[in-house]
Amino acid sequence: MHANEQAGAGRLAGKVALIFGAGCVGSGWGNGRAIAVRFAQEGATVVAVDKRPESLPETLELAGDCRSRIETHICDVGDAAEVARLVDVVLRRHGRVDILVNNVGGPVPGGPADLSHADWQRQLDLNLTSVFTTCQQVLPIMEAQGAGAVVNVSSTSAIRWTGAPQVGYAAAKAGVMQFGRVAGVEYGRKGVRINTVLPGQLHTPLVDAFLAGQQTEGDVEALLARRRRRIPLPLSGDGRDTANAVLFLASDEARFITGTELVVDGGMSARCD
Amino acid sequence: MFRLDGKVALVTGCGTLGEGWGNGKAAAAVLARQGAAIYGCDLNLDAARQSAAAVTAEGGKIAVRQCDVTDGGQVADLVQACIDTYGRIDILVNNVGRSEPGDPVSMSEDLWNDQIQVNLTSAFLCCKHVIPLMKRAGGGSIINISSIAGLRYAGKPQVGYAAAKAALMQMTATTAVIHAADGVRLNSVVPGLMFTPLVERLAQKYAQGDYEGFVAHRHAQVPSGRMGDAWDVAHAVAFLASDESRYITGQQIVVDGGITMATR
Numbered sequence: 001m002h003a004n005e006q007a008g009a010g011r012l013a014g015k016v017a018l019i020f021g022a023g024c025v026g027s028g029w030g031n032g033r034a035i036a037v038r039f040a041q042e043g044a045t046v047v048a049v050d051k052r053p054e055s056l057p058e059t060l061e062l063a064g065d066c067r068s069r070i071e072t073h074i075c076d077v078g079d080a081a082e083v084a085r086l087v088d089v090v091l092r093r094h095g096r097v098d099i100l101v102n103n104v105g106g107p108v109p110g111g112p113a114d115l116s117h118a119d120w121q122r123q124l125d126l127n128l129t130s131v132f133t134t135c136q137q138v139l140p141i142m143e144a145q146g147a148g149a150v151v152n153v154s155s156t157s158a159i160r161w162t163g164a165p166q167v168g169y170a171a172a173k174a175g176v177m178q179f180g181r182v183a184g185v186e187y188g189r190k191g192v193r194i195n196t197v198l199p200g201q202l203h204t205p206l207v208d209a210f211l212a213g214q215q216t217e218g219d220v221e222a223l224l225a226r227r228r229r230r231i232p233l234p235l236s237g238d239g240r241d242t243a244n245a246v247l248f249l250a251s252d253e254a255r256f257i258t259g260t261e262l263v264v265d266g267g268m269s270a271r272c273d
Numbered sequence: 274m275f276r277l278d279g280k281v282a283l284v285t286g287c288g289t290l291g292e293g294w295g296n297g298k299a300a301a302a303v304l305a306r307q308g309a310a311i312y313g314c315d316l317n318l319d320a321a322r323q324s325a326a327a328v329t330a331e332g333g334k335i336a337v338r339q340c341d342v343t344d345g346g347q348v349a350d351l352v353q354a355c356i357d358t359y360g361r362i363d364i365l366v367n368n369v370g371r372s373e374p375g376d377p378v379s380m381s382e383d384l385w386n387d388q389i390q391v392n393l394t395s396a397f398l399c400c401k402h403v404i405p406l407m408k409r410a411g412g413g414s415i416i417n418i419s420s421i422a423g424l425r426y427a428g429k430p431q432v433g434y435a436a437a438k439a440a441l442m443q444m445t446a447t448t449a450v451i452h453a454a455d456g457v458r459l460n461s462v463v464p465g466l467m468f469t470p471l472v473e474r475l476a477q478k479y480a481q482g483d484y485e486g487f488v489a490h491r492h493a494q495v496p497s498g499r500m501g502d503a504w505d506v507a508h509a510v511a512f513l514a515s516d517e518s519r520y521i522t523g524q525q526i527v528v529d530g531g532i533t534m535a536t537r
Contacts, residue, residue, distance in 0.1 A: 181534040188496030188531045202520075232453030237520035244517035253508035256465075256501030259531035263524045267453050270446040270523030 011251045013043035016094045018087070020077050020134055021103035021153075022048035023055025024239075026205030031153055032103035033059045034239035035246050040066035042247060044099065047090050051076045051104075077104050077130040087137040096145055099250045100138045102131045102176075103153040106206065107169035109214045115168055123168030128175040135183065135194075142192045149254075150183075150194040151246045152176050156265050158198060163226065164215050173198075177261055184259025193258035195249045200265020201227040202237040232267035275515030278308035282364035282514065283355050285342050285399060287313030288320025293470035296418060297368040298324040299503035300510045305333025307511055309364060312355035314340035316369075342369050342395040345402075352402040364514045365403045365415045367396035367441075372422070372434040374478055380433060388433025393440050400448060404457055412456025416513045417445045418506065419461045419525070421533050427466070428494060429479045442525060449523030458522040462509045465529025466491045468500040497530035 017039045024030030033055075036048040040063050048070050050056055056072040063070055075086045090097060105127040108119050115123075131152050142148025156162055158173035177196045184194040208220050216222040224236070245264045248254055263269055282304045289295035294302075301311045305328050313335055315321035321337040328335040336358050340351045355362055370392045373384055380388075396417050407413030421427050423438030442461045449459040472491070473484060480487035492499050509526045512518055527533060 181531075185496045185531045185535045189498045191497075193497075200520075232450045233458070233520060233522055234454055234456065235519065241520040245521070248512045248517070253512065254505075254528075256497070256505035256530050257509070257526070257528050258497060259534040260527040260529070262521070262526060264518075264521050265524075266520050267449050267523040271450045 010043040011247065011253070012039055012099070015044045015098040016047070016090070016096050017044040017099035017101065017250070018047045018049065018090055018097050018138065019101040019103060020049045020075070020130070021105065022059055022072075023050030023052055024058065024205050025055070025106075026209040027058060028205045029239035030204050030206065031199060031202075031239040031242040033062060034243035035101055035103060036070055037063045037066065038240070038243040038247050039099070039250070040069040044069065045094060046070040047073060047094075049073045049075045049086065077133055078125055080133050080136075083133050084137055087141070091141060097138050097141050098148055100134060100148070100150045101153070101246060101250070102134055102150070104130045105153065105173070106210070107157070107166040109164060109166050111165035111167050114165070120168045124172050127169060127172035128179070131176050131179055139183075139187065139192060143187070143190045146191045148192040149250045150180070150192065151249045152180050152194070152196045153242065153246070154196045154198045154261070156198050156200045156263060156269050160269050162201065163230070180261070181259045188258060193254070195254070195257060195259070196261045197242060197245045197249065198261055198263045198265065199242045200237065200263070200268045201231060202239060202241060204239050230268055230271070231265070232271065235266070237264065237266055275511060275517045276308050277304060277364070277511070277515060280309045280363040281355065281359040281361050282309045282311050282366060283352070283362050283399070283403065284311055284313045284366040284368060285340070285395065286315055286369035287311075287324050287337065288315030288317050289324050289470055290317070290320045291323070291470065294503040295469050295471060296464065296467070296503045296506045297366070298327065299507035300366050300368060301335060302328050302331065302333060303504070303507040303511045304364065304514060305335060306331070307515070309514070310359050311335040312358060313337040314342065314351050316341055342399060343390040345398050348398040348402050352406070356406070361410055362403055362406055363410070363413050365399060365413065366418070366510055367399050367415070368418045369395045370418065370420070370434075370438070372431045372475070374430055376430045376432050379430070385433045389437050392434055392437035393444070396441055397444065404452055404455075407457045408452070408455040413458070414514050414518075415457065415459040416510050417441055417459065417461045419463045421463055421465045421527065421529050424463065424527070425533050446523040453522055458518070460513045460518070460521060460523070461525040462506055462513065463525050463527040463529065464501065464506050465527070465532045466495055466500045467506065468502045495530040495532050496535055499530070501528060501530055
């Protein structure tokens with residue numbers, strides 16, 4: 001049985017959660033979609049935001065009976081003014097933001113010699129500046145509340161070579177991690193916690209939609225098999241594993257945890273053989 | 274939350290004398306609240322019994338016995354006693370540990386060896402006896418309680434403790450890779466400055482008994498402005514014990530209010 005089936009204990013009851021990147025590039029359990037559904041199952045009022053309108057209906061569908069706790073919005077985190085308007089709408093409607101999850105991101109292949117300067121810049125914008133943009137809007141709200149939790153979704157690519165060159169992504173995701181550390185310390189006395197989840201090589205729809213094309217000429221099974229060889233645990237993680245880690249860090253169970261990371265990778269980063 | 278119904282948890286160092294909540298006692302209580310049956314041990318049987326009474330009082334299921342977990346024979350007996358009582362072990366929490374003051378110059382060789390024994394070898398011995406059972410049963414989750422002293426200088430000279438806790442984290446990560454295929458997960462919880470009943474003893478050892486001053490200083494050291502407590506450790510333990518962390522192994526959860534991410 002997947003742990004998600006044990007849902008519904010109200011661990012986020014009464015909380016308003018703003019999730020950026022709550023859709024998905026394909027069908028199935030992407031990280032953001034799983035986070036939105038898991039939060040709703042635990043009683044949060046979920047503001048599920050994505051740039052792509054067509055990605056959100058499946059998020060609602062997967063939430064089942066909890067879908068009434070999810071409201072969807074379209075917003076491009078690459079546009080700071082758009083983010084500011086959205087946060088304003090959320091604040092007027094719900095009066096507060098207890099949890100912010102930054103799940104927007106995605107890799108573009110290429111090492112320093114291959115990646116174009118424009119792609120490098122776009123990778124930093126998408127994966128790192130997006131976190132800055134939403135935090136700039138939301139942290140003052142949390143500070144005024146005297147409470148809040150931010151969870152940013154990074155990647156094990158922030159801490160290891162993970163099998164393919166994607167230097168812009170790796171550098172940006174490492175930036176997300178350090179952003180969380182220093183902002184976590186800065187906001188400690190303001191009652192705001194900031195942490196980072198580093199998913200490893202999960203089988204999310206991103207694999208089928210992009211990564212297999214980038215890394216194994218579209219052969220999904222070949223990519224999964226190559227990954228299995230470097231992952232110690234004999235099971236395949238998916239977006240729900242990311243979601244459970246984000247849930248823990250966002251909940252009051254983690255009230256003394258800030259400025260740190262939780263790696264969800266089946267043990268991959270503990271080995272270098 | 275993450276239910277643990279039907280699971281059995283072995284918690285070492287579960288004892289707390291009196292009303293307070295030490296890490297082992299709180300871990301036992303939280304795991305029991307989630308439905309696990311607890312087998313606890315402590316060097317001090319009275320302390321173990323008092324913790325058991327507190328867990329029982331809130332409806333939890335717990336049995337305890339005395340054990341010196343630095344003694345392999347006693348650990349073998351402990352594990353057998355847990356099996357005799359409940360028939361299985363799904364969760365192992367290695368919570369035994371103790372800090373003694375000193376640096377390489379001031380610490381005696383005997384005390385150094387004792388620090389390694391109590392903070393590192395204890396967990397090694399419990400893993401040695403429990404992992405084969407978990408492997409046979411198809412899996413399990415082991416949570417080792419480390420310390421930020423294993424990551425940073427944390428304000429007082431405790432070189433044996435620091436070295437042993439660092440080693441404990443690496444033993445955890447390495448063993449996690451080795452036994453992943455058996456379905457056994459191993460992770461560390463790394464507490465920072467915590468407001469537990471232990472603080473009184475630490476004030477005796479490190480602050481000439483100035484309890485108030487020692488507590489105020491520790492609160493001020495933490496970026497969030499206050500120490501954590503045993504419940505914060507226990508909740509991280511429960512998360513790692515549960516199937517919600519089924520894809521997490523060889524990792525650490527630092528529970529420290531941000532202190533290890535700041536210089537002074």
